[in-house]
Amino acid sequence: MSDMTAAQDSPHPPQRLGLLLAWHGSITETRMKKALSTAGLTPRHAMTLMHLEDGPIGQRALAERLEVDPSVLVGILNDLEGEGLAVRRRDPADRRRHNVAITEAGSSALAKTNAALDEVELSLFSAFSQQDQDALRTLLGRIDSNAEHFECGE
Amino acid sequence: MSDMTAAQDSPHPPQRLGLLLAWHGSITETRMKKALSTAGLTPRHAMTLMHLEDGPIGQRALAERLEVDPSVLVGILNDLEGEGLAVRRRDPADRRRHNVAITEAGSSALAKTNAALDEVELSLFSAFSQQDQDALRTLLGRIDSNAEHFECGE
DNA sequence: TATTGTTATACTCTATAACTATA
DNA sequence: TATAGTTATAGAGTATAACAATA
Numbered sequence A, B: 001m002s003d004m005t006a007a008q009d010s011p012h013p014p015q016r017l018g019l020l021l022a023w024h025g026s027i028t029e030t031r032m033k034k035a036l037s038t039a040g041l042t043p044r045h046a047m048t049l050m051h052l053e054d055g056p057i058g059q060r061a062l063a064e065r066l067e068v069d070p071s072v073l074v075g076i077l078n079d080l081e082g083e084g085l086a087v088r089r090r091d092p093a094d095r096r097r098h099n100v101a102i103t104e105a106g107s108s109a110l111a112k113t114n115a116a117l118d119e120v121e122l123s124l125f126s127a128f129s130q131q132d133q134d135a136l137r138t139l140l141g142r143i144d145s146n147a148e149h150f151e152c153g154e
Numbered sequence C: 001t002a003t004t005g006t007t008a009t010a011c012t013c014t015a016t017a018a019c020t021a022t023a
Numbered sequence D: 001t002a003t004a005g006t007t008a009t010a011g012a013g014t015a016t017a018a019c020a021a022t023a
Helices: A017-038 A043-052 A059-066 A070-082 A104-124 A130-144 B017-038 B043-052 B059-066 B070-082 B104-124 B130-144
Strands: A086-090 A098-102 B086-090 B098-102
Touching (some): A017 A104, A017 B017, A017 B130, A043 A070, A043 A086, A059 A098, A098 A104, A104 B017, A130 B017, B017 B043, B017 B104, B043 B070, B043 B098, B059 B098
16 A cells, blocks of 8 residues: 555545645556556666766765665666666776766667656646646645745654 | 655755656655654554544455555554554454444544644645635646546556 | 455565775 | 775565465
C-alpha cells in the first residue's frame, strides 16, 4: 500500500483536499513510473540520467541532487555503467573523485523516456486546456510557498 | 528517496506538470504522515481506524478496503488491539471470521488525528480561498476521469 | 473443496556505519 | 584529519505461499 493514498484503482478517492492531492499525486507517479519502465529504466535510473544531462558531476554532488545516500548511488551508477548509459572517470585534479557523465547511449535512452513521459502527461491532462494546466500549476505553486512552515516536525 | 519526487526540501520543483503534481502530492503526504505520527499513529493505523468508524467489519473486507494484504492487516490489528484502539471478535454466525471494531479509545485517538490533519490542511492551503480549493478539487477530479485509460501497463 | 485468519519465507529498500584511497 | 567512493549489515516493508480452523 502506498500508505495514506491506498486504493488507487478503487473508485473511492479520499475527501480531504490534502489526501486527495496526495492520492492524485501518487496515481500520477505510478503512471509515470510505468511509462519509464516501459522505456527500460527505473525511475531512479531515469532521474539520474536527467541530472547527468547538465554535464559531468561528482558522485557526492549527484547524490545530493537526487536526494539519495551516496552508497545508494553506487548501485544506480553500477547499473547505468553496466548498460553503457553513463561513465565514471577519475578526476585528475582530485583522484578521490569520480566524475560521472552521460554517454550517447544514455542520452538516447533519456530521449526515449522523455517521449514516454510526454505521452503519459498528454493522456493524464488530455481534458485540460492550456489555461487549466496553468491554473493547476499556479495552485500547486501556492502550496509550495507554504511548505517552509513545516521544516521542524519530529 | 521518494523515487520520482525526490528532493522535497530542495528549492527545485520539477518542471513537468505530471512530476510537479507527484511532487506536491508527495510533500503533502509526508506532512500528513508527520501530523499523524505526532498524534501517535502511523498512517496505516490511522487509515485502519478511519475505515473502522463505519462499523464492525471482517478482516478480509477490511484488508480489501485498505488495499493491504490480509497478512499485513494481522500485524496492524495486533498493534491496534494491543493499544486498546480496536478489538477482534469471533463472528458467531461464521466462526472463521473476526469482526473488527473500533473502541472508545480508538475513536478518541481518531478524533485527535483528524484534528491534526485539519491543522495541516489549514496550513497547506492557507493561501487558498474557498474558490481556489474548489478549483483544485475540480482540476484533480478531471485527472481522475482519465485514469481509466491506463489499467494495462506492464 | 473453499474460505478466514495466521504464520513463515524471501525479496526489495533504506539507513547506518565501517572501510579504502586519496587529500 | 578529513573527504570521495565503496562495501557490509541490519531494519522496515511487501509479496508470496503454506498452514490451521471452520464452512
